[in-house]
Amino acid sequence: MDFLQPRTWQDALALRAERPDALPIAGGTDVMVEINFDRRRPGALLDLGRVPELREWTPDDGRVRLGAGVSYARVISELGERLPGLAMAARTVGSPQIRIRGTVGGNLGAASPAGDSHPPLLAAEATIEVVSAARGRREIPAAEFYTGVKRNALAADELIAAVLIPVASGPQQFCKIGTRNAMVIAVTAFALALHPDRRSVGTGIGSAAPTPRRAPEAEEFLAGELADAGLWETRGPLPETLARAFGDRVAAAADPIDDVRGTAAYRRHALSVMARRAATWAWNDYRTDSRKAA
Amino acid sequence: MRVTTTVNGTEREVDGVWPGESLLYVLRERLGLPGSKNACEQGECGSCTVYLDGEPVCSCLVAAGQAIGREVTTVEGLAGDGGLHPVQEAFVEAGAVQCGFCTPGLVVAAHDLLERVDQPSDPEIREALAGNLCRCTGYEKILDAVRLAAQRQAAR
Numbered sequence: 487m488d489f490l491q492p493r494t495w496q497d498a499l500a501l502r503a504e505r506p507d508a509l510p511i512a513g514g515t516d517v518m519v520e521i522n523f524d525r526r527r528p529g530a531l532l533d534l535g536r537v538p539e540l541r542e543w544t545p546d547d548g549r550v551r552l553g554a555g556v557s558y559a560r561v562i563s564e565l566g567e568r569l570p571g572l573a574m575a576a577r578t579v580g581s582p583q584i585r586i587r588g589t590v591g592g593n594l595g596a597a598s599p600a601g602d603s604h605p606p607l608l609a610a611e612a613t614i615e616v617v618s619a620a621r622g623r624r625e626i627p628a629a630e631f632y633t634g635v636k637r638n639a640l641a642a643d644e645l646i647a648a649v650l651i652p653v654a655s656g657p658q659q660f661c662k663i664g665t666r667n668a669m670v671i672a673v674t675a676f677a678l679a680l681h682p683d684r685r686s687v688g689t690g691i692g693s694a695a696p697t698p699r700r701a702p703e704a705e706e707f708l709a710g711e712l713a714d715a716g717l718w719e720t721r722g723p724l725p726e727t728l729a730r731a732f733g734d735r736v737a738a739a740a741d742p743i744d745d746v747r748g749t750a751a752y753r754r755h756a757l758s759v760m761a762r763r764a765a766t767w768a769w770n771d772y773r774t775d776s777r778k779a780a
Numbered sequence: 781m782r783v784t785t786t787v788n789g790t791e792r793e794v795d796g797v798w799p800g801e802s803l804l805y806v807l808r809e810r811l812g813l814p815g816s817k818n819a820c821e822q823g824e825c826g827s828c829t830v831y832l833d834g835e836p837v838c839s840c841l842v843a844a845g846q847a848i849g850r851e852v853t854t855v856e857g858l859a860g861d862g863g864l865h866p867v868q869e870a871f872v873e874a875g876a877v878q879c880g881f882c883t884p885g886l887v888v889a890a891h892d893l894l895e896r897v898d899q900p901s902d903p904e905i906r907e908a909l910a911g912n913l914c915r916c917t918g919y920e921k922i923l924d925a926v927r928l929a930a931q932r933q934a935a936r
Contacts, residue, residue, distance in 0.1 A: 531800065
């Protein structure tokens with residue numbers, strides 16, 4: 487095994503192209519587990535920790551361009567206002583030690599259906615910026631990035647440069663089920679984003695299908711019902727029946743399995759409850775925002 | 781592969797490191813620093829917690845090469861010439877140790893908390909120690925030790 491440690495982004499892309507057998511490593515919180523337990527023996531580790539631009543985030547025309555190597559700890563301390571859904575999810579990742587090392591880019595590279603970043607990225611309609619030395623950069627919508635269990639849309643010569651995440655235009659929520667607060671791989675997770683600027687709703691489901699996924703019918707249903715009742719304008723209370731019907735539609739969008747962490751039936755039930763609560767909490771925040779504005 | 785890194789204030793150089801090796805393995809097996817413990821090897825237990833450039837991390841999840849040119853402080857580096865660090869003394873006095881396996885990681889995590897927060901609340905202590913498992917004590921004595929260390933730190 488070789489240890490490749492580029493100091494520049496250009497060198498990292500060149501090494502990625504030269505060494506298809508190399509496994510990129512960022513914080514190491516997933517990759518080193520696989521190495522320690524002999525589950526993977528790549529020809530090389532491609533350490534991205536010395537590439538300075540991966541560790542930066544910048545405002546980008548109404549979005550945040552989040553470098554792939556920014557840690558969860560920094561998402562929490564620096565981006566809680568702009569990206570509240572992702573920051574909430576980041577707070578539930580592992581432990582303090584894991585959040586200091588783990589990165590959103592690494593989560594996307596691993597593409598586990600249980601990764602905590604994915605639901606809020608889906609709900610916020612983020613795009614993933616990937617680059618190859620030969621073909622340059624392209625942007626992949628999060629909803630098209632996850633292609634199978636621990637599989638993503640990256641080509642063999644591509645690296646994840648950044649995630650482009652729209653700055654929240656309304657309240658966002660994240661819910662996650664586990665056996666305790668810390669060190670939990672989600673039994674199932676759910677993220678919700680209200681987009682009052684365009685009167686739409688975003689969702690993300692984690693750990694309840696082969697890939698993280700949105701619940702498009704539930705999104706359209708809730709946004710449409712809110713519009714039909716004039717609630718976006720009046721900011722009246724969210725009817726309980728509407729919140730429940732939304733929860734049922736989110737659960738219906740999932741395709742869970744029975745495994746060591748929970749049964750498919752439990753996951754569906756938990757999703758319906760999380761979606762109902764997330765919608766209620768987010769809507770209450772939206773109503774409070776208007777009182778603050780007034 | 782050669783790994784050169786500063787450990788507890790001294791530059792150390794190790795040859796023949798396997799590229800998939802963890803920082804924890806280098807510390808324990810190559811540098812003779814067995815304070816950091818090897819338990820879960822997957823970041824679940826926190827027994828291997830060390831400082832890497834001033835931040836507490838699980839050394840089992842840091843590739844040895846990622847520590848090249850960095851500063852590592854292990855539990856062995858916390859005590860000064862005058863004896864144990866106040867956090868270590870508080871663990872002894874509060875009886876926050878039973879089998880002792882988790883203690884080095886908990887001491888580093890508690891040390892980090894008290895470096896950042898003068899008078900942590902109980903929820904802050906619990907959150908700071910959430911990545912460290914202890915299977916003996918039930919944590920109560922550990923919480924006592926952190927509270928004691930915090931009191932003494934405030935009194936100084």
